[in-house]
Amino acid sequence: MVLDEATGPQGAEALIADGDYLGREAVVKIRPPKGYRLPVLDSSIRASRTRNEARIMHEARAAGVRTPCIYDIDLKECTITMERISGDLVKNHLDSHPEDAPRVCRMIGETIARMHTARICHGDLTTSNMILHDDSICLIDLSMGCTKAEMEDIGVDLRLLERAFTSAHTELEESFGVLMDSYYSHVDNPAAIRRKLDDIRNRGRYT
Ligand SMILES: Nc1ncnc2c1ncn2[C@@H]1O[C@H](COP(=O)(O)OP(=O)(O)OP(=O)(O)O)[C@@H](O)[C@H]1O
Ligand SMILES: [Mg+2]
Known part of the structure; x- marks a missing residue:
């Protein structure tokens, strides 16, 4: 080496x-x-x-x-x-090519849905922990993740993503909607996950 x-x-x-x-x-x-x-x-x-x-x-x-x-x-x-994964960090790509955000956000949603369907959580889902590589999203920095994820872990993973994304990309609110629509269309139980995410958001609001 x-x-x-x-x-x-x-x-x-x-x-x-x-x-x-x-x-x-x-x-x-x-x-x-x-x-x-x-x-x-x-x-x-x-x-x-x-x-x-x-x-x-x-x-x-x-x-x-x-x-x-x-x-x-x-x-x-x-x-x-x-x-070593070649390509730009998703964070940098979205900053320099906001017009590409809908396409990239659809890919992010699908990638995370596949990971959650396998009951794996990432633990630090930010656009700085994703690399846009050959028209796919490569996830890095999984040290805070877990396997055998429960609904609560999945909800917390999504809530962290929502907070990280909306504060890093304040101009891309609509694209975050695209990301979540793509996510929900690729998981088996979108309604239950939606409820869990709402529940976690409300908890944050009242505690
Ligand atoms: N496999 C890889 N291929 C290309 N670049 C990478 C790779 N792993 C890490 N990097 C680059 O190094 C940066 C830091 O890596 P990483 O996110 O894993 O570390 P960290 O945030 O310091 O870790 P931790 O949160 O575990 O302390 C990434 O944002 C990315 O730019
Ligand atoms: Mg990192």
């Missing part, structure tokens, strides 16, 4: 380094130690987030959701080496 210098926002949990793995373009996601945590606790938290992320990426992929292919996992160093 040949690595360039790791980069990441200051204070972020993970650093991303470009490199190659057996001749393939790869990125390494590194969870560096956090000095403020007791070392044994720190190692165990970092290892468990690394393991969780790799497991959920793998399960989502098995359910037909595009996620990076995993090349290697190192639980001691807490790194995942994965396929």
Whole structure:
């Protein structure tokens, strides 16, 4: 594995380094130690987030959701080496090509519906955790996700998406409607999910 210098926002949990793995373009996601945590606790938290992320990426992929292919996992160093996905972050694409928002939002809705149908939640559904790759949506950053999701988990995933999307893309309110219509048209139980999402919104309003 040949690595360039790791980069990441200051204070972020993970650093991303470009490199190659057996001749393939790869990125390494590194969870560096956090000095403020007791070392044994720190190692165990970092290892468990690394393991969780790799497991959920793998399960989502098995359910037909595009996620990076995993090349290697190192639980001691807490790194995942994965396929580097080419393409723009959905966030940047929507900022620079708002006219393409309806098409992209339809794809996002369908992708998330497929993931939820497999009872997998992402845990951090923002347009910065999606890459527009060859006319499909690739989901990244699944470290907060879960499998065997219940209706409540699915509702919370959608509520987080709604909040993240509407605050990142204030001009694209209509396209968010397109996203949700596409989502509901691809799940088996749209009415129950709609009710759950309403319920979660109302809870936020009155507590
Ligand atoms: N497989 C990949 N291919 C291409 N780019 C990637 C890939 N994984 C991550 N990136 C880039 O690195 C950025 C940060 O990655 P990621 O979202 O996984 O980390 P993070 O938000 O710091 O993680 P965490 O929330 O787990 O602390 C992404 O927004 C994306 O630009
Ligand atoms: Mg991220």
